[in-house]
Amino acid sequence: MEAWKLAGRSDDSSLAFQPPGIIAFKPNTCEVNMEKQARAQAVISGRVQGVFFRVETQRTAERFGVSGWVRNRRDGSVEAVFEGAQQAVDAVLAWCKEGPNLAVVKNVAVKWQDYAGEFKRFDITY
Secondary structure (H helix, E strand, C coil), X not given: CCCEEECCCCXXXXXXXXXXXXXXXXXXXXXXXXXXXXXXXXXXXXXXCCCCHHHHHHHHHHHHCCEEEEEECXXXXXXXXXXXXXXXXXXXXXXXXXXXXXXXXXXXXXXEECCCCCCCCEXXXX
């Protein structure tokens, strides 16, 4: 069933007063996605510096619509904070367990935190 139709091309009387060509939503057919939002802090260890881990983490997070940041740590690990839909954060964390081609990930330590919604994008920080 279509969630919307082009106004003026529908037998639905609720759309009768819309100008032709305007997209309108049919009443009572829109579904709202109320997926749980999540925040995770991760420390990734192994051979994860000098192998494009931060850049590829940023690309992966952006692909899944996750915001936050990633940075190198002095101990040779990489730290990141991910915020977004629970499934998207889970997907990025799953990617972190593999990393880019040149990486050798030994461990991904995750601490779940309360979602804060403080990031607008995903950044590489220093």
